[in-house]
Amino acid sequence: MDVVTVGETMVLMTPDSSGPMRYANEFMRKFAGAESNLAIGLARLGHQVGWISRVGKDEFGKAMVSFIRGEGVDVSQVKVDDSAPTGLYFKEFRRANDLRVYYYRKNSAASKLSPVDLNEEYIASAKFLHITGITPALSDSCYEMIFSAIEMAKKHSVKVVFDPNLRRKLWDEGKARETFLKIASQADIVLPGLDEGEFMFGEKDVEKLGKLFIEHGSAIVVIKTGADGAFYFTNDDHRFVPGFPVAKVVDPVGAGDGFAAGFISGLLDELSLYEAVKRGNALGAFAVTVNGDVEGLPDRDELFTFFNEKSNDVSR
Template sequence: MSTNFGILTLGDAMITLNPATTGPLRFVSAFERKVGGAELNFAIGCARLGLRSKWISRLGKDEFGRAIYTFVKGEGVDMTDVAMVEGYPTSLNVKEIREDGSGKTFYYRHQSPVLTLEPEEIKAEMFEGIDVVHLTGVFLAIHRKNMDIVQKVISIAKGKGIIISFDPNIRLKMWSIEEARTAYHTLFPDIDILLTGRDEIKSIIGSDEEKELTSLAERYSIGQLVIKDGADGSALYADGQWLHKEAFPVKPVDTVGAGDGFDAGYLYSLLHGYGPEQRLEFANAVGALVTTVSGDNEGLPLMEEVLSFINKEAVVER
């Protein structure tokens, strides 16, 4: 298991409060505290696979901020550029689960600590030893000024020849689809790898037909367009060709974090020289394993767990 490759991401983190009982949130009196956030999940997923994983963020200088910091550091993520700030409470994410299994998520991220991060704080030295920068639309949605930070990140990364990957990760509770589309199309020309859910890309460009997806990749010179399609597997458009890979059969109990895990798996396999089909297989395996465990990042697997899972499935198929 190599630890030579480095990945950097930046974004918010939250304390997730999961209800101890089902029903309307106003009647729930006990919660289980967890840690979540798209970019944070991704960083942890990369670290568990053995990559050198670096996360840039800001946390509230409060008890929840300390809980997140301790947890993520314990996962082996580089926290050098994570600062704790006064006057900005650590964000919360409270879940409601009804008796039929349906649910809602309530975000309390006004005055998020990450709002204190400014473009001038992004320095070239942060990118030493980094091979891939992974960005998501969640960070962009928090505040419009974050586009300036992302563009600063992209500028430095491109100057150093670092691969740039992007996951739209649409959050329509945080901004409108029109705002999201404008931001994404601004970034697409600089993206080397686009990792997106099928429903997401359909919302962005109005279609999920291969012809339209091919046109998007060609128009913006996106070297690898990866479509995450849940139980229907995944697809990759690269070098003028489409490749499809079926999903692994699992009984999902919680799909939260599966997309973040898929991203980590795909980029791990890319950096380690896997071929196109093997990249999709590996990423599908990571995503599938995440769905078998309840929680935002509890199901993100270790490298040996992924290999065991893939080999076991291969034996069954033969």
């Protein structure tokens, strides 16, 4: 297994029309979640990925597992909960540059994830464990589960990748900051946005932030700066990697997950850090061009066609 990730995926309902959602009569049903978005992005690039989660014993849960399995992700560690529903959320494209998201996930099946849902041998089989800052916010048992997963990974020399994915509405900011800093101190790789770095350390300067993350315990930190690109930092190196211009952003949700998939794919393919970040930037750009979190993510042929057209030399 190349990568194992753990967290909640929800049913995504998107109106067929723009404007206030109260006027919508028809909706498209999709599936989305930071961890499964990443898993699907990696699977499309030919990597072996496993997703750990819980879904409700309902039609949405059945459809979700079938969809993610169909994308080439191993779902053998997904459990079905007959006492809680599959989570749900809505995207509202209210008007140009005004996208709103509404979550209905309280007491969902995935919020009941706990350490007993983890298979240590399964985690030990991976090269990377990917986690986000969303999961520990869902419940006390999810919080405990995340740190159990980190402990298992470190025990077996599996590298831990932490994407903060800050969701302020999910929990108290003080608790979120404390948790993020605790996870970052144990993670090998951290992938914050500039705003998340500022949230964690109270620092806006990207170079100072990179140094703070490294001093805090991370071996590699990549700080994303939106469409401009991203900075990577190690103990003895740091560089800026420009992003790829997108003529029209259709749906910005999921860009960070696409970036994480591209970056980890680059590491798995043993690219340099610069080239791995560049691949992450490319997948982030792909993600925002299509309505939906994963629908725009490329397969390997599409990715290399894109780089060839840009006249960039990226090793296969």
